[in-house]
Amino acid sequence: MNPFTGFQAMAYKETLHAVRDRFALFAAFMMPLFQLVVLGYAVDTNVRQVPTVVFDQSGLSAGDGQSGNSETRAFIDRLGNSDTFHVYRHVRSDDEMNAEMIAGRARVAVKFPPEFARNLLRGQSAEVLVLVDGSDSAVAGQAVTVSGQIALDESLRRLLGEHAPHPIDVRPKIMFNPASRSPNFFLPGMIAILLVFVTTMLTAFSVVREKERGTLEQLIVTPVRPLALMLGKITPYFVLGLSEMCALLLFMNFVFQVPIHGNAPLLILLSTCYLFVNLTIGILISTKAASQAEAIQLAMMIILPSVFLSGYIFPRDNMPAIFYGLSFLIPATYMVNISRGVILRGAGAAELWLDALVLLALGVIVLLLAARRFRRMIL
Amino acid sequence: MAAIIAENLVRRFDAFTAVDGISFTVQPGEIFGFLGPNGSGKTVTIKMLCGILPLTGGAAQVDGIDVVRDPDSVRARIGYMSQKFALYDDLTVRENLRFYGMVYDIRGAALARRMEEIIARIHLEPFLGRQAGKLSGGWKQRLALGCALLHEPHILFLDEPTAGIDPVARRQLWDLLFEFSGHGMTFFVTTHYMDEAERCSHLAYIYYGRLIADGTPLSLRQLPDMTPAGTYRLEITTSEVTVALRRVRALPAVRSATIFGRSIHALIDATCPQQELARAIGDDGIRIEDLRPLAPSLEDVFVELSERRQRELAA
Numbered sequence: 001m002n003p004f005t006g007f008q009a010m011a012y013k014e015t016l017h018a019v020r021d022r023f024a025l026f027a028a029f030m031m032p033l034f035q036l037v038v039l040g041y042a043v044d045t046n047v048r049q050v051p052t053v054v055f056d057q058s059g060l061s062a063g064d065g066q067s068g069n070s071e072t073r074a075f076i077d078r079l080g081n082s083d084t085f086h087v088y089r090h091v092r093s094d095d096e097m098n099a100e101m102i103a104g105r106a107r108v109a110v111k112f113p114p115e116f117a118r119n120l121l122r123g124q125s126a127e128v129l130v131l132v133d134g135s136d137s138a139v140a141g142q143a144v145t146v147s148g149q150i151a152l153d154e155s156l157r158r159l160l161g162e163h164a165p166h167p168i169d170v171r172p173k174i175m176f177n178p179a180s181r182s183p184n185f186f187l188p189g190m191i192a193i194l195l196v197f198v199t200t201m202l203t204a205f206s207v208v209r210e211k212e213r214g215t216l217e218q219l220i221v222t223p224v225r226p227l228a229l230m231l232g233k234i235t236p237y238f239v240l241g242l243s244e245m246c247a248l249l250l251f252m253n254f255v256f257q258v259p260i261h262g263n264a265p266l267l268i269l270l271s272t273c274y275l276f277v278n279l280t281i282g283i284l285i286s287t288k289a290a291s292q293a294e295a296i297q298l299a300m301m302i303i304l305p306s307v308f309l310s311g312y313i314f315p316r317d318n319m320p321a322i323f324y325g326l327s328f329l330i331p332a333t334y335m336v337n338i339s340r341g342v343i344l345r346g347a348g349a350a351e352l353w354l355d356a357l358v359l360l361a362l363g364v365i366v367l368l369l370a371a372r373r374f375r376r377m378i379l
Numbered sequence: 380m381a382a383i384i385a386e387n388l389v390r391r392f393d394a395f396t397a398v399d400g401i402s403f404t405v406q407p408g409e410i411f412g413f414l415g416p417n418g419s420g421k422t423v424t425i426k427m428l429c430g431i432l433p434l435t436g437g438a439a440q441v442d443g444i445d446v447v448r449d450p451d452s453v454r455a456r457i458g459y460m461s462q463k464f465a466l467y468d469d470l471t472v473r474e475n476l477r478f479y480g481m482v483y484d485i486r487g488a489a490l491a492r493r494m495e496e497i498i499a500r501i502h503l504e505p506f507l508g509r510q511a512g513k514l515s516g517g518w519k520q521r522l523a524l525g526c527a528l529l530h531e532p533h534i535l536f537l538d539e540p541t542a543g544i545d546p547v548a549r550r551q552l553w554d555l556l557f558e559f560s561g562h563g564m565t566f567f568v569t570t571h572y573m574d575e576a577e578r579c580s581h582l583a584y585i586y587y588g589r590l591i592a593d594g595t596p597l598s599l600r601q602l603p604d605m606t607p608a609g610t611y612r613l614e615i616t617t618s619e620v621t622v623a624l625r626r627v628r629a630l631p632a633v634r635s636a637t638i639f640g641r642s643i644h645a646l647i648d649a650t651c652p653q654q655e656l657a658r659a660i661g662d663d664g665i666r667i668e669d670l671r672p673l674a675p676s677l678e679d680v681f682v683e684l685s686e687r688r689q690r691e692l693a694a
């Protein structure tokens with residue numbers, strides 16, 4: 001018998017359900033856009049204007065509380081002029097300095113010991129203490145790096161003279177995201193994650209609802225084939241997912257000004273493979289879940305690892321071997337790569353066809369698994 | 380060729396046996412009434428015959444096709460109306476019909492023609508645009524019947540189609556069944572209503588997994604020994620039914636007594652003559668209008684058979 005018998009009927013009926021429940025459809029469509037906007041503004045991981053206090057024992061002798069000697073002032077000015085530090089206060093004791101750090105008002109404290117200026121003038125090594133709050137690793141890392149760079153720069157200037165060229169001058173150039181804007185990096189990945197919800201959840205619900213209402217049993221007595229039933233069910237959600245993808249790209253491009261370096265239609269084409277996997281996973285969940293509550297739990301069990309292991313938040317290269325291995329089984333991994341590839345690196349089909357193929361293969365495997373479970377559930 | 384042949388059907392759920400070796404044959408064009416108390420295995424039997432529940436043992440042929448070997452072909456030839464209303468509440472009457480037509484691969488002009496036919500036969504015209512969930516119970520069942528009939532099945536399984544709907548709707552639904560049955564369709568119907576059982580052409584009674592009666596309503600009523608040995612049945616028509624019932628029931632010789640309209644049906648020990656009964660009901664204003672021997676009703680037969688089976692099990 002034709003394995004697709006009943007496909008049209010299912011697609012027709014499922015579309016009617018979706019259209020009938022306009023509010024749910026609208027909510028499902030708006031949710032990811034809303035999340036994109038909120039998260040897009042929230043995730044700015046670029047470290048700028050870190051609140052900094054200065055305790056200048058060396059300059060205190062001047063008596064006005066301000067750094068009184070030119071040696072420390074030159075250094076403090078360079079800190080302040082970097083975009084990284086914002087010197088908001090000068091303190092006069094260790095206690096005061098510690099209090100600022102503990103209260104969290106200061107993330108960085110710079111302390112010049114009394115002998116700083118003297119040592120510097122004598123040509124001896126002068127020490128500066130830079131205290132860094134390690135509770136935010138991105139801030140701490142950048143504070144250490146930048147303060148070290150400033151010290152090195154100052155040292156070279158003193159050794160070589162004011163305008164002498166540095167013996168070696170490193171000119172780093174960041175490709176693909178030259179301004180290192182974090183939305184550029186995060187939003188392409190986020191799109192992959194946000195798409196999971198409209199696809200996986202909605203399909204899982206739609207089958208479980210039929211189970212709860214008893215209509216599934218009635219369907220099973222008809223000649224509808226399991227494969228046709230499942231494909232028919234995912235059809236309207238596939239269309240919804242595809243429109244969602246386009247809407248997310250438009251928002252990213254126009255609201256957050258993230259440029260798409262590659263070919264946008266190609267990206268949308270490749271994303272169909274990803275939508276397909278997620279939809280089939282939704283169906284697989286629904287063959288297992290007996291109620292909508294159970295479906296949510298199962299879906300969460302699958303979606304949460306996608307968020308953490310896909311490379312969207314934590315770089316996959318740094319993962320322990322077992323998680324790195326697991327990440328290959330997660331569809332979002334491939335989609336994050338496709339999305340960043342096209343949007344940031346301008347990658348094309350030549351670079352990304354394998355990712356798309358893996359997604360397609362995963363989708364077919366999950367679909368067949370679901371069809372088998374479906375048949376067993378029926379009988 | 381028989382429409383349905385069940386041979387020694389068995390269905391177990393773990394250690395529990397829901398259907399315990401039942402056999403029966405349904406001829407084409409029959410309205411086969413399948414009766415039995417709650418939980419006796421009616422729905423399980425239907426699901427096995429429809430090919431949605433595997434058999435633990437035995438064999439079944441539906442429309443000449445082996446249910447175990449070819450459940451798909453069976454599904455294409457039958458209709459099934461489940462015990463629970465199972466249409467889509469948010470789809471209109473017309474959309475539900477169209478969906479079921481499409482599911483059976485009826486397309487285009489053929490589908491339109493078939494839908495018009497069913498709509499006319501079931502008189503669904505006034506509600507075509509209404510969502511199924513907003514129909515009254517009787518109309519929901521009619522729609523369900525329409526959906527089950529769209530693909531012109533040879534055999535239709537109806538699991539308690541009239542549960543919870545009013546007497547008029549019940550009567551109308553049965554009239555529809557007779558109409559379709561007149562065209563040669565076979566019906567397999569479960570019900571708890573005795574008046575519906577009376578209208579079937581063939582009855583079977585299942586009692587906790589065992590078939591304990593099989594025949595026409597008439598043949599079942601005429602089964603010998605349906606009145607237990609040493610007893611007789613009496614119909615007492617009186618002006619004060621409830622008072623009379625209380626007094627009749629107080630007699631030790633009365634095994635059971637039930638009101639039917641203005642009369643009481645009683646099962647009485649042979650040791651107690653009719654006159655004693657009349658005396659017990661009394662003469663203080665209660666007039667006995669009629670006192671006559673009673674043949675067992677279908678309900679009497681089923682109750683008697685159930686009790687007998689219960690005694691067998693206990694022994």
Ligand SMILES: Nc1ncnc2c1ncn2[C@@H]1O[C@H](COP(=O)(O)OP(=O)(O)OP(=O)(O)O)[C@@H](O)[C@H]1O
Pocket residue numbers: 392397415416417418419420421422423424462
């Ligand atoms: N899937 C199942 N798993 C376990 N037990 C089941 C299952 N389906 C039915 N049963 C049991 O089998 C027995 C027969 O159930 P069935 O639904 O056939 O009764 P029924 O005759 O249709 O009753 P009713 O008149 O209430 O509809 C019941 O005891 C029921 O609990």
Ligand SMILES: [Mg+2]
Pocket residue numbers: 421422423462538
């Ligand atoms: Mg039942």
